[in-house]
Amino acid sequence: MWEDFKKFALKGNVIDLAIAVIIGTAFGKIVSSLVEDIIMPAVGIMLGGFSVEDWTYTLNGAELRYGAFTQSVIDFFIIAFSIFMVIRLFTGLKRKKDVPAEEEPEVLDKKEELLVEIRDLLAKEKNGL
Template identity: 90%
Template sequence: MWEDFKKFALKGNVLDLAVAVIIGAAFGKIVTSLVEDIIMPGVGILLGGFSVEDLTYTFNGAELRYGAFMQSVIDFFIIAFSIFMVIRLFTRLKRQKDVPAEEEPEVLDKKEELLIEIRDLLSKEKTGQ
């Protein structure tokens, strides 16, 4: 059983996934900090000190903090958009790297064009057209 686990754990896909999860978690922390420490305070300043996170509703003595939920939803969309933009950038860079440079069309001079016409006419005569 240990050997099977080692084979599974050391496969390339599993290691790639582990690295992706670690990098994703670190990137998530960076974007979360961007949202919480820079974007949302800026939005609060623009709205005159209003903070979405402070919105609450009290019902029969129970406080519902729906503002915190709305803040989490906003954070999610900003994080998702940021990840989308990074993936789009990497995809575009990879696509540019993978596409071979287009060859320039061959430019013929007048003599070459004339020779091609003569060749085509001779081949038509041989075939009886």
């Protein structure tokens, strides 16, 4: 059983996944800080000190903090959009790297054009015989 676990744990996919989770967590913290510390205070200033997180509703003595939920939804969309843009950037860079540069069309002078025409005519005659 130990050998099977070792084979599983040391597979490339598992290690890649672990690295992705760690990097994703760190990136999530960065984006969360961006949202909480920069974007939402700026939005609050633009709205005159208004804070979504303070929205509450009291029902039969119970306080429902739907503002905190709304803030979490806003955070999610900003984080999802940020991750989408990073992935799109990396995908675009990868595509540019993978696609070979287009070859420039060869420019022929008059003599070369005539030689190409002669070659093509000789090939047609040879195939016609």
